[in-house]
Amino acid sequence: MSSRIPLRRTLGLGATVLALTATLAPAAHAGSSRHADASGDVRVVQYYSDQTYRDRGADASARAGDITALTVHYAPDEVRVATAMRAQPDVWAARIRTSRGSLVYDLRYRDGRTMLQRNHRYVTCAGARVTPTPRGLVGVVPSRCLGRPARIRVGVLTLTEGHRSGPSRFVSDDALTSGVGFTRLAPTLGSWITPH
Secondary structure: OOOHHHHHHHHHHHHHHHHHHHHHOOOEEEOEEEEEOOOOOOEEEEEOOOOOEEEEEEOOOOOEOOEEEEEEEEOOOEEEEEEEEOEOOOEEEEEEEEOOOOOEEEEEEEOOEEEEEEOOEEEOOOOOEEEEOOOEEEEEEEHHHHOOOOOEEEEEEEEEEEEOOOOEEEEEEEOOOOOOOOOOOOOOOOOEEEOO
8 A cells, every 4th residue: 555655646746747837838829819019110220241230220200011910810721920011011021930849931922922931941832822901911821831730929020121322221020029129030929829
């Protein structure tokens, strides 16, 4: 009988650890998330020939690519990423990180073309598309293209180019940051979302 008590204690301790781990894991939203982004928070960035970037501050007058809202819906058959913007950007990029290891997908839209990358390599998948709307852009990726992950995180970044003498200048907006200086060419990712 004394051999069962340590086993019960071990099982009880294991159950307690499991319960605590579950409460500490990041919460996943069921099906969708919505974020309102500040208007006028587009960052001016200069790019130099030595491949360095310098943030030159916000430009409240810049309209192209100024994201005002991000909505993500994760249904069993597709992921839909919608952004409302003050005006269309030159480049729109949605990053989708899956719960399946280190898989990262980038859905990009430039010059009327949609491109999909998996871990920085171009891939094709029927149904992956980005469509302009009167209020912004909507990107759709079929869930089968992502391997039907249990959950995803999504972020969106826009870039609009403008050249002046000297270094190249562009403006950028990250849907999930406001007033934060430009640091990289990758969007901030939102909370985990599970399909509904």
